[in-house]
Amino acid sequence: MEVPASSPQNTPPSAPPMQAQEDQLIAESGARSIRLLSHRQLVLMRFRKNRLALIGLATLILLYLMAIFCEFIAPYDPNRRFQGNVHAPPTRLHLRTPEGAWSMPFFYRVERKTDPSTFERVYAEDTRQRYSLRLFVRGDPYEMWGLIPLDVHLFGSSDPSVPLFLMGADAMGRDLLSRIVYGSRISLSIGLVGVCTSLLIGLILGGVSGYYGGMVDDIVQRLIELIRSIPTVPLWMGLAAALPPSWPQLRVYLGITIILSFVGWTTLARVIRGKFLALREEDYVLAALQAGAQPFFVIREHLLPSFMSYILVHLTLAIPGMIIGETGLSFLGLGLVAPTISWGVLLKDAQKVQEVALHPWILIPAIFVLITVMAFNFFGDGLRDAADPYSQRT
Amino acid sequence: MRTFVLKRILQAIPILFGISIIAFAIIQLPPGDYLTTYVNNLRSQGDVISDEQVKALEEQYGLNQPLYLQYWKWITNFVRGEMGQSFYWNKPVRSLIGERIALSMLVSLFALVLTYAIAIPIGLISATRQYSFADNLFTVLAFIGVGLPSFLVALVLMYFGNRYLGLSAGGLFSIEYMDAPWSLGRVLDLLKHMILPALIIGISGTAGTIRVMRATTLDELSRPYVEAARARGLREMVAVLRYPVRVALNPIMSTIGWQLPALVSGETLVSMVLGLPTCGPLLYTALITQDMYLAASFIMILSTLTVAGTLLSDILLAWIDPRIRFGGIQ
Numbered sequence: 040m041e042v043p044a045s046s047p048q049n050t051p052p053s054a055p056p057m058q059a060q061e062d063q064l065i066a067e068s069g070a071r072s073i074r075l076l077s078h079r080q081l082v083l084m085r086f087r088k089n090r091l092a093l094i095g096l097a098t099l100i101l102l103y104l105m106a107i108f109c110e111f112i113a114p115y116d117p118n119r120r121f122q123g124n125v126h127a128p129p130t131r132l133h134l135r136t137p138e139g140a141w142s143m144p145f146f147y148r149v150e151r152k153t154d155p156s157t158f159e160r161v162y163a164e165d166t167r168q169r170y171s172l173r174l175f176v177r178g179d180p181y182e183m184w185g186l187i188p189l190d191v192h193l194f195g196s197s198d199p200s201v202p203l204f205l206m207g208a209d210a211m212g213r214d215l216l217s218r219i220v221y222g223s224r225i226s227l228s229i230g231l232v233g234v235c236t237s238l239l240i241g242l243i244l245g246g247v248s249g250y251y252g253g254m255v256d257d258i259v260q261r262l263i264e265l266i267r268s269i270p271t272v273p274l275w276m277g278l279a280a281a282l283p284p285s286w287p288q289l290r291v292y293l294g295i296t297i298i299l300s301f302v303g304w305t306t307l308a309r310v311i312r313g314k315f316l317a318l319r320e321e322d323y324v325l326a327a328l329q330a331g332a333q334p335f336f337v338i339r340e341h342l343l344p345s346f347m348s349y350i351l352v353h354l355t356l357a358i359p360g361m362i363i364g365e366t367g368l369s370f371l372g373l374g375l376v377a378p379t380i381s382w383g384v385l386l387k388d389a390q391k392v393q394e395v396a397l398h399p400w401i402l403i404p405a406i407f408v409l410i411t412v413m414a415f416n417f418f419g420d421g422l423r424d425a426a427d428p429y430s431q432r433t
Numbered sequence: 434m435r436t437f438v439l440k441r442i443l444q445a446i447p448i449l450f451g452i453s454i455i456a457f458a459i460i461q462l463p464p465g466d467y468l469t470t471y472v473n474n475l476r477s478q479g480d481v482i483s484d485e486q487v488k489a490l491e492e493q494y495g496l497n498q499p500l501y502l503q504y505w506k507w508i509t510n511f512v513r514g515e516m517g518q519s520f521y522w523n524k525p526v527r528s529l530i531g532e533r534i535a536l537s538m539l540v541s542l543f544a545l546v547l548t549y550a551i552a553i554p555i556g557l558i559s560a561t562r563q564y565s566f567a568d569n570l571f572t573v574l575a576f577i578g579v580g581l582p583s584f585l586v587a588l589v590l591m592y593f594g595n596r597y598l599g600l601s602a603g604g605l606f607s608i609e610y611m612d613a614p615w616s617l618g619r620v621l622d623l624l625k626h627m628i629l630p631a632l633i634i635g636i637s638g639t640a641g642t643i644r645v646m647r648a649t650t651l652d653e654l655s656r657p658y659v660e661a662a663r664a665r666g667l668r669e670m671v672a673v674l675r676y677p678v679r680v681a682l683n684p685i686m687s688t689i690g691w692q693l694p695a696l697v698s699g700e701t702l703v704s705m706v707l708g709l710p711t712c713g714p715l716l717y718t719a720l721i722t723q724d725m726y727l728a729a730s731f732i733m734i735l736s737t738l739t740v741a742g743t744l745l746s747d748i749l750l751a752w753i754d755p756r757i758r759f760g761g762i763q
Contacts, residue, residue, distance in 0.1 A: 091576075261447065261448070261451075264448060265448050265451040265452065265455075267694065268448055268452065268694065268736060268739055268740050268743065269452055269455065269694070269732070269735075269736045269739070270694045270695075270697035270698045270701070270735050270736065270739055271694065271695070271698045272697075272698035272699070272701045272702050273697070273698070273701055273712075273716060273731065273732050273735055273736075274455075274459075274732070276701070276716065276717065276720055277456075277459035277460070277720060277728065277732055278459060278462070280720035280721060280728075281459060281462035359580060363582040366582065366585075367582065367584055367702055370584065371702075371705065371717065373717075373720070386585075386588075389588060390706075392591050392592065392595050395588070395591070395592045395595075396592065396595050396596060399592060399596075402588065402589065402592060405585045405588060405589065408582065408585060409580075409581065409582075409585065412580040412581075412582065413577065413580050415580075416576070416579060416580040417576070420576075
């Protein structure tokens with residue numbers, strides 16, 4: 040059969056319907072008026088559609104607010120020991136009085152007894168007197184961010200002598216909720232600091248590697264391969280064990296972030312190098328160089344904006360790994376140690392199954408770690424999809 | 434093919450050399466060495482130890498030599514299979530490590546097998562029944578699984594196992610097989626105990642693989658050749674399984690090498706929580722007590738096995754896929 044000369048052999052087969060679609064769109068929009076959206080608006084629009092990512096973002100905002108205002112949100116001083124409340128179980132909040140009427144949240148004093156036959160600890164509520172949960176109560180004095188002396192807490196018990204343990208107490212009778220809230224400051228910031236350190240190393244080495252190429256590139260690539268071929272946890276453990284126990288808390292904290300970045304930078308350096316290599320050859324970059332732009336100007340004006348979104352996504356997705364890393368190391372006793380409070384340090388109490396079986400609430404910090412990690416993952420995934428608003432992925 | 438294999442093996446040598454330096458450096462990083470810890474302990478207990486005795490001990494362990502000599506002595510012996518003496522246990526390192534490394538690798542490999550055995554069928558079901566209830570369920574589960582830190586999962590499972598199933602949890606052998614010689618019963622007992630740890634270690638890998646498998650299969654299913662196969666009357670099973678799945682498996686197979694370090698990492702932490710007689714707990718005490726030869730040998734062997742595993746998977750892949758053999762795909 041003879042092929043007609045006008046057959047669209049060389050044009051993409053989708054061209055005519057596309058054209059028609061566009062025509063139709065333009066015709067339709069005649070009534071409404073065409074709206075032009077900037078790249079940023081497209082990204083935002085796409086991000087807003089992703090419900091999981093929004094939930095992740097909201098959760099993260101709440102968590103970080105908790106970390107920033109931890110002195111105010113924690114009902115007690117995290118190091119205050121309540122005598123006679125060792126391993127007190129989470130206080131039960133009641134909303135209905137025994138008569139069945141609704142009421143503001145209240146609770147009873149809990150008394151610990153020993154079962155005379157089994158020697159098990161039993162906790163019984165003393166229902167004679169009700170204590171209520173109050174907002175903005177005065178309690179343990181603290182200094183907000185080490186600056187402003189205050190004693191108002193977001194919530195607390197109406198009677199200072201009857202403590203309220205929403206998440207139970209630990210082996211020394213300290214309020215677990217307060218400790219978790221204070222711990223969030225370290226656990227949540229270590230990811231950010233670690234990622235910033237990784238970004239710094241990754242930008243320098245990845246940038247150099249992608250910019251110069253050749254020998255330098257080879258050396259950096261081999262170095263990355265070398266570090267990545269060592270299983271991370273044994274490597275982290277080895278490095279963390281090397282931190283002298285005599286170091287002050289702040290230095291250990293920095294040491295841990297550097298250890299976490301020691302592996303973390305490799306992924307970032309690879310991403311940055313790849314982007315650098317790809318963008319270096321782009322027409323608009325070559326055009327700018329041809330027009331006499333300085334390399335630094337080109338990097339700042341053309342390269343950085345075009346791969347910043349990718350880097351941001353990678354950073355977001357790298358944070359949970361660092362948080363888990365700190366938690367794992369501190370859990371083993373190789374990272375931060377008491378009196379520093381972090382979620383990993385708190386979980387160290389949960390190392391023994393027997394302990395957990397008797398006082399399951401000491402596992403609550405793990406729930407916070409899980410929530411944080413998931414929130415970061417959902418948020419990061421949403422960012423990744425939104426960063427490229429023209430892709431067809433849904 | 435032979436040149437490819439040779440090239441890859443040659444490339445692995447400088448990496449192994451680098452790892453040995455890192456492993457040795459890690460052990461040297463903390464101030465002091467095993468002997469200072471040891472002597473301090475004895476002195477704090479009231480023992481009188483003269484400086485001459487300390488000198489003699491240093492001599493005995495070779496700790497007074499310059500670092501590069503210590504390194505050289507360690508690495509040359511290591512290559513010959515002599516890993517030195519553990520200070521803490523006062524036993525040759527090799528006798529301490531042997532079974533533990535084997536068990537570690539066994540658990541990791543078992544986790545790898547479970548990962549694929551679970552993830553590939555689920556990914557396939559998800560892709561062929563896109564947006565069905567099962568697909569949505571698995572997508573959510575995979576989403577959650579990717580982020581779960583395995584040691585926390587182990588902790589929580591230990592609690593529930595202890596609370597509701599009365600499991601004393603932990604260990605790789607039942608009491609009656611603990612120190613028994615190898616027998617069929619012991620192997621079966623080991624397998625039974627390995628399933629849970631392997632599942633826990635494999636969680637994030639499984640979740641990740643489900644997502645990759647689903648995405649690549651979906652990509653393949655929308656290709657014209659699948660349509661053509663259906664048009665020619667191939668049964669759906671055959672049309673899906675014969676070609677698209679094989680293509681979709683490629684990216685999964687090519688990342689086996691990357692899964693290994695992650696699995697070994699996960700295994701180290703999980704085995705400490707579950708109290709498995711594998712590398713994790715021993716490496717931990719070795720690091721804490723600055724038992725340098727034991728710790729360095731552990732890191733070195735784990736890394737070497739990882740590199741070897743990656744090498745093996747690369748070679749296998751090149752054998753399967755000629756495009757890689759001829760350097761078409763990196």
